Amino acid sequence: MKESIFYFAISFVLQWVWFGVVHPDRGVTLLDMLTFSILFTVMFFFIGRIWRYQKKGRSE
DSSP states (O other): OHHHHHHHHHHHHHHHHIIIIIOTTSOOOHHHHHHHHHHHHHHHHHHHHHHHHHHHHHHO
């Protein structure tokens, strides 16, 4: 759970810096950034679960 919160926070901060400071005229809203941060977190959650499952299968 702590890892998922870390992924969410990092992705949101990076998006905020990119779309808020570097390219402010892209038309990306706060809701867009939250949505993509959640999707990023879910994606890495499932990747982590699959990776642990495959790693466990190889050690047996």
